[in-house]
Ligand SMILES: Nc1ncnc2c1ncn2[C@@H]1O[C@H](COP(=O)(O)OP(=O)(O)OP(=O)(O)O)[C@@H](O)[C@H]1O
């Protein structure tokens with residue numbers, strides 16, 4: 082009876098949990114992002130020059146950036162486009178140039194298997210055919226991101242479609258790679274090729290990236306700040322998969338879930354998962370099950386989101402966050418400084434570091450607030466235990 086296959090419908094008592102409480106995994110029902118996706122689809126249809134062909138998604142951890150990028154990639158593929166997708170890390174340019182784009186060209190370029198004088202060696206094309214063989218052998222042209230993208234886009238253009246370049250987790254450490262990618266895309270835009278670009282990252286990571294030189298292309302991209310989704314959408318995201326699998330969610334359960342989720346997409350999946358798991362054999366998920374599910378979801382969020390994040394910070398930075406957690410809303414820097422017993426100058430340094438790490442964000446003058454959903458609740462429930470974690 083332990084066979085929990087994805088099979089739907091009658092049969093076994095226990096069906097597979099439809100929710101996806103894991104980062105980067107497409108949810109059973111994607112909600113609240115139709116505006117972004119529509120703009121993107123329109124841009125693909127509109128042709129070169131459409132502003133929506135360069136999009137940048139920012140948002141807090143778990144707000145659904147990766148999932149939205151994946152949805153944009155799916156939309157492009159459905160429109161017949163090819164997708165070159167990378168996650169930011171050093172060497173991602175090489176990955177594109179040495180693996181991803183050549184693989185796409187091998188598969189789609191009708192000339193990919195021609196003689197050495199053709200193929201992707203675009204820059205050699207100007208030489209006379211007769212002399213080419215020896216010339217290319219002595220002066221091998223290393224393909225660049227720009228030349229490969231251009232060739233792939235030309236191949237696609239002949240079939241009436243294009244190429245999407247997608248970059249997840251954009252941040253400053255990969256600025257050189259990103260600059261080259263952005264310049265290649267920009268060049269394709271200028272030559273009216275059917276190319277689109279989507280990227281995602283944490284807000285301050287993206288800000289830092291845009292502030293460096295020669296990032297004009299990215300600065301001009303259409304920027305969408307992803308935030309919480311509406312309760313009506315959350316309700317759909319919960320009910321849809323539950324009802325599709327033959328169970329129901331009581332009104333009390335839905336209300337409890339909505340209060341806990343507050344529109345945060347990662348929590349939709351986490352709470353959804355626990356709602357389903359509370360008592361899988363019951364047909365209806367009731368209020369009691371929901372209360373339990375919410376508590377379990379919060380603990381799980383602590384383990385997979387908050388604790389790893391806090392573990393990456395210094396003890397001082399954690400103290401700063403603990404001091405902030407005493408406030409119900411935004412915190413005043415001067416207050417935090419006095420709670421910690423440090424100078425304002427000192428507190429400003431913590432502040433800057435935590436903002437750069439996308440853990441907190443500036444709010445009005447001199448105030449800061451948490452940029453990670455439910456971090457305050459987590460800190461309140463987990464006062465410091467480390468020896469250097471004393472807070473006044
Ligand atoms: N629009 C949405 N509707 C329903 N669930 C969503 C939505 N967006 C994201 N999720 C769910 O939330 C979780 C987090 O999404 P995702 O991994 O895309 O976040 P992220 O912003 O990329 O986070 P990180 O900054 O850590 O990379 C996933 O389980 C995903 O299925």
Ligand SMILES: [Mg+2]
Nearest residue numbers: 104105146147
């Ligand atoms: Mg992500």
